[in-house]
Amino acid sequence: MRAGGLLATGVAVTAATSAPARASHPAAVLPLLTWHAALANRRYAPAVVAVLGSSSSEGVGASGHGRGYVSVLTENLRTAFPVAGAPGGDNYVAAWGTPRWWPVTGGGTRVNTAGWGLKAVDLGGPGESLTYTFAGTSVRVWHEGSPEIVVDGRTVVVRGPGRIHGFATFDGDEEKGIQVYNGGHGGRTSGDFASRPAAWAPRLRSMQPHLVILQLGVNDWRIGVSAAEMKRNLVAIIATVRANTVTSPSFVIYGTPRVGADHRVQDYTGFTEAWREIAAEDTGGPGGASGVAYFDLAARQLSPSSDNHHGLYCEDLVHMSDRGAAFTADALLSFIRP
Structure with missing residues (x-):
């Protein structure tokens, strides 16, 4: 429907359908080829990034909306690779956070x-609703069922019944520019995503990410999941993404430094080795080479469990501060840019 010149649409999904800066060596560059090619074409079609992660991706620890590393990375990308008339919107805001x-x-x-x-949020009937006020040129409501959607200017009100996933918002970037869809969720493990592909994978068909x-x-490590199981889960997630996209996306495995001041039985190096192995062993990229690049944040900063002198992490030594999120976003930009 159109209201106030803004677009509000629903896409129903059911359970059934539903290191230092990267070197220029070809082995390091080729896994990101799909992303680099899409970025080069950003003036004519969207270059799309999708993120699946836990609390760091969600932005827990930041002092406000838009200060997590995904939001700052989005800002960094749009500043480094601008497109006239497409400053870009939030692209995805989940129904709760x-x-x-x-x-x-x-x-x-x-x-x-x-x-x-x-x-997602289940709205039981007309008495239950969600309200979202956005800045931009259009908004799409991602949902299941038949909720009532009312757009008044730049405020969207959704009333039940229905299951609401979230809001995809744009600011001139519907057909060009850089889009980023943040799927961060605090506390989630690799197994949460690997075991429920029907819950999240269908959304990839509308995003069609290039990265x-x-x-x-990290949460796997914290609750005692083995590095081998975490590796199997991430490999399964990568396979699920490939099966639900036609873009042959590039992947970045984000390796974090050891966080928290506690002492776990598991050796954290097992997880860093598993992350590296996924990138080294993948054969789904260009020409049968790896389509997965390993981003080693631990090579760029000290572990907060040993030293937080620069204030990159909050007092819990787990979640990033505003400064830490910006540091990570800057490091990621240097890693994924051509």
Whole structure:
């Protein structure tokens, strides 16, 4: 429907359908070829990034909406690779998130087994609603069922019944520019995503990403999941993404430094080795080479469990501060840019 010159559409999804800066050596560059080619074409079609991750991707630890590393990376990309007339919108805001500053308000029942990032809200009837105010040129409501959607200027109100995944918003970037879809969800493990592909994978068909960033594994380590199992899960997630896209996307495995001041039985180096192995062993990229690049954040900063002198992490030594999120976003930009 159109209201106030803005577009609001629904796409129903059911369970059934549903190191230092990277060197220029070809072995390091080729895994990102799909992304680099899409970025070169950004003036004529969107260059799309999709993120699946845990609390760091969601932005937990940041002081406000838009200060997590995914949001700052989006800003960095659009500044480094501008497109006239397409400053870009939020692209994806889940139906719920960190309550203190999340831009979506309202009632309903939270669901953590459906939707991009495994986030959705069930609205039981007309008495339950969600409200989202955005800046930009258009908005699409991602949902299941038949909720009532009302757009008044730049405010969207969704009333039940229905399952609401979130809001895809744009600012001139519907047909060009850089789009980033953040599927971060605090506390999620690699197994949460690997075991529920029907919940999140169908959304890839509308995104069609050229780059997929996977920030998963730390929570596996923290709860005792083995590095071998985490590796199998990430390989399965990569296969699921490939099966639900036609873009042959590039992948970045995000390796984090050891976080937290506690001492786990598991050796953290097992996880860093597993992340590296996924990139080294993949054969789904250009010409049968790897389509996965390994981003080693630990090579660029000290582990907060040993030294947080620069204030890159919050007091819990797990989540990134505003400064840490910006540091990570800057490092990621240098890693994924051509």
